Amino acid sequence: MPQASCTLPKEGSMNRDEIITILSEDNPVKIEELFRRARTVRAREFSNKIFLYGFVYFSTWCRNNCNFCYYRNANSISRYRKTESEIIAISELLAKSGVNLIDLTMGEDLAYHKEHFTTVFDMIKVIKDRTGLPVMISPGLVENAWIDRFSELDTEWYALYQETHNRELFARLRAGQDYDERMNAKLYARDRGMLIEEGILTGVGEDLEDIADSLLEMGKIGARQVRVMSFVPQKGIPMEQVKKPEPIQELKIIALLRLLYPKALIPASLDIDGIKGLEDRINAGASVVTSIIPPRSGLAGVAQNSMDVDEGGRTVAEAAGILKNMGLEPASAEEYRDYLTTLREGSI
Numbered sequence: 001m002p003q004a005s006c007t008l009p010k011e012g013s014m015n016r017d018e019i020i021t022i023l024s025e026d027n028p029v030k031i032e033e034l035f036r037r038a039r040t041v042r043a044r045e046f047s048n049k050i051f052l053y054g055f056v057y058f059s060t061w062c063r064n065n066c067n068f069c070y071y072r073n074a075n076s077i078s079r080y081r082k083t084e085s086e087i088i089a090i091s092e093l094l095a096k097s098g099v100n101l102i103d104l105t106m107g108e109d110l111a112y113h114k115e116h117f118t119t120v121f122d123m124i125k126v127i128k129d130r131t132g133l134p135v136m137i138s139p140g141l142v143e144n145a146w147i148d149r150f151s152e153l154d155t156e157w158y159a160l161y162q163e164t165h166n167r168e169l170f171a172r173l174r175a176g177q178d179y180d181e182r183m184n185a186k187l188y189a190r191d192r193g194m195l196i197e198e199g200i201l202t203g204v205g206e207d208l209e210d211i212a213d214s215l216l217e218m219g220k221i222g223a224r225q226v227r228v229m230s231f232v233p234q235k236g237i238p239m240e241q242v243k244k245p246e247p248i249q250e251l252k253i254i255a256l257l258r259l260l261y262p263k264a265l266i267p268a269s270l271d272i273d274g275i276k277g278l279e280d281r282i283n284a285g286a287s288v289v290t291s292i293i294p295p296r297s298g299l300a301g302v303a304q305n306s307m308d309v310d311e312g313g314r315t316v317a318e319a320a321g322i323l324k325n326m327g328l329e330p331a332s333a334e335e336y337r338d339y340l341t342t343l344r345e346g347s348i
């Protein structure tokens with residue numbers, strides 16, 4: 001019987017080789033030990049509380065052609081651009097349902113980059129005033145003047161995922177985009193006092209060294225929320241034939257992120273496997289349920305644009321029921337705000 005005791009390094013300090021060793025582990029007993037350790041660390045930092053994020057993908061228009069993305073400009077798909085009043089109403093609905101944060105996300109929609117970019121700022125102000133909740137903005141790459149304005153509006157988070165820290169792979173994934181421009185926007189937001197979220201994709205041609213490099217880089221750049229998402233193949237994209245990776249890889253990365261960064265916010269995204277994917281991600285050490293979308297609101301997901309949306313699978317009620325069966329519960333708005341304060345003051 002293989003040893004259950006795992007040669008897991010102690011939390012918080014893992015070097016590149018140790019991370020690669022754990023990523024290469026395929027012994028189920030050792031993998032379960034990794035998840036158990038991650039859960040123990042999460043329980044110590046967060047007790048039985050899990051945070052919930054509402055997701056408002058308010059425009060699916062985009063100027064870019066990321067090779068992994070359904071919403072890439074060259075894909076002839078139906079797209080939408082919600083009005084300011086629709087976005088505010090959906091945000092209020094999400095707030096009423098019990099989310100701790102509103103994540104306002106868009107493609108790099110030129111309509112916003114040209115004439116009505118001030119709408120984004122007005123929306124953030126109104127949504128913060130009306131819901132009283134923190135806001136994450138995920139607008140893609142924007143110029144520093146936008147970030148200045150986000151910061152002046154006390155927008156808590158700027159989310160901008162590098163996908164990989166391997167520059168050649170980045171060029172293949174985010175065709176035509178500049179690695180440093182994307183990274184510098186994140187660092188500028190951090191230096192303007194915003195909390196930043198960094199993210200990677202898995203199953204997009206990266207190797208274990210790339211993943212290890214990314215996990216270490218996330219801490220170096222001062223990200224306070226760190227995520228991994230498994231690639232989900234999409235119709236009409238260059239990577240359409242690339243297979244979705246085995247879920248275990250994402251789960252191991254979540255657990256490694258927890259051991260590396262005990263205090264970090266780590267998403268269990270509903271956008272990869274829908275609501276049925278929540279339990280495994282939480283059991284791997286995640287501490288935030290993200291991509292909660294109100295049913296029949298006309299909003300889409302990103303990787304799974306419709307899975308569990310209109311059927312009401314991606315709601316606070318659904319998530320809370322699953323968490324309850326795991327001995328966990330949604331955090332209150334106040335608990336989330338208090339946590340953001342500790343995140344600003346300390347390290348992860």
Ligand SMILES: C[S@@+](CC[C@H](N)C(=O)[O-])C[C@H]1O[C@@H](n2cnc3c(N)ncnc32)[C@H](O)[C@@H]1O
Nearest residue numbers: 068069106107108139140161229230231232303
């Ligand atoms: C948050 S959404 C849109 C925000 C903004 N347009 C941007 O690119 O930063 C973008 C993220 O969703 C994730 N994503 C997009 N397509 C995906 C797919 N097919 N599978 C998994 N994740 C995907 C990627 O990590 C990407 O950075």
Ligand SMILES: C[C@H](CCN)[C@@H](N)C(=O)O
Nearest residue numbers: 138159269271290291302
């Ligand atoms: C990728 C999205 C988040 C963007 N800040 C959302 N679908 C999620 O999975 O949390």
Ligand code: SF4
Nearest residue numbers: 062064066069072107
């Ligand atoms: S990932 Fe973002 S920037 Fe890239 S094509 Fe999709 S929406 Fe546009």
